[in-house]
Amino acid sequence: MNNRIYNIAIVGFGGMGSYHCQLIEPVSQISVIGVYDTVEYRMELGKEAGYKTYASLDAVLTDELVDIVLIATPNDVHKEIAIQALQAGKHVICEKPVTITSKDFDDIVKVANEEKRVFTVHQNRRWDEDFLTTKDIIDKKTLGELFHLESRVQGANGIPGDWRQLKDYGGGMLLDWGVHLLDQLLQITDSQIESVAANLSYILGTEVDDGFTSYITFKDGLTALIEVGTTNYVKLPRWYLKGTEGTAVIRDWDLSGEIITRNPDVAHIEPKPIQAGQGLTKTMAPPSEQSTLKFAIEKPELKEQSFYENFVSVLEGKSEIAIKNDEVHRVLVLIETIFEAAETKSVIHRII
Ligand code: NAD
Known part of the structure; x- marks a missing residue:
């Protein structure tokens, strides 16, 4: 069994960046090595949580211990950070929406392909x-x-x-x-x-x-x-x-919620008209109980795999990536x- 640990650095340690630590926690092969944020207070929170803090994005990208960069900044800077991280030889996970336009996304994918790095988007839903x-x-x-x-x-x-x-x-x-x-x-x-x-x-x-x-x-x-x-x-x-x-x-x-279907074992039963407002209606009367089936x-x-388990498996050549770039492109x-x-x-x- 391969027990290699992949180190991830989180860029943008706000609401979602810090939430990723919870998602990564149960995945034994990924470890959060450090965080970088442009706001000092967010860096303090990273330090308090026991993570290394980087003084700049460059410091993240030149740290040879970093295998994966997670981008959880506001949306406008995803592209520039992703391209820099890929060019620095890192695999990259980016928060959604990955970019504002499909063209920007294609530019990232081109670099990922050139650099032979894995790039994916956190479509966690x-x-x-x-x-x-x-x-x-x-x-x-x-x-x-x-x-x-x-x-x-x-x-x-x-x-x-x-x-x-x-x-x-x-x-x-x-x-x-x-x-x-x-x-x-x-x-x-x-x-x-x-x-x-x-x-x-x-x-x-x-x-x-x-x-x-x-x-x-x-x-x-x-x-x-x-x-x-x-x-x-x-x-x-x-x-x-x-x-x-x-x-x-x-x-x-x-x-x-509920599921209601036609009961295939009962022939059509004419609904009885109901009083609806100032009129009678058969069209909008509920179907009879015998003619329908109700399921919870x-x-x-x-x-089988969580987002992060899949990512590790992809790095090890064992699985296909769950969130495919052509799917992300189509959504954009x-x-x-x-x-x-x-x-x-x-x-x-x-x-x-
Ligand atoms: P947030 O404002 O709470 O956090 C963003 C953090 O990025 C802030 O701490 C900010 O200081 C930092 N930052 C800004 N520019 C930076 C830069 N250039 N370099 C480093 N750090 C920088 O926002 P959030 O709610 O955490 O959202 C972050 C990203 O996560 C967005 O893309 C958002 O759409 C996404 N998101 C995804 C989900 C989801 O369910 N997948 C949920 C919430 C947010």
């Missing part, structure tokens, strides 16, 4: 239980053929922090939560995107979007509604799935298309 559950329901065809899905995250706390509210830093919710939801969406289907419509919201008056809604259609007929909101005092369910045989709702990250949401099987092209659709107030017909 591919490991989220609600996403894995959703994917499981879809893959097992519990609802028959999926024809529509809605994926949302909604809060009422506005855009957090400082740099997330500023365009120059790559702020805004499309680049923040949007990149997660869109990355998950593109893992759900192999079909190509055909059209994109979108609206960005600026309710809070910031220079960047405080949320967005996008309606995306795929070649195979699937439609998707993706929504991020920061001004929602009452929120809609995290996932809503419609298939030819049933419907599922996953209300929150705690996996509350079940916890999915977790992925989709984000660019959503910006374009919102700015031009038009539906963009484009194969993505």
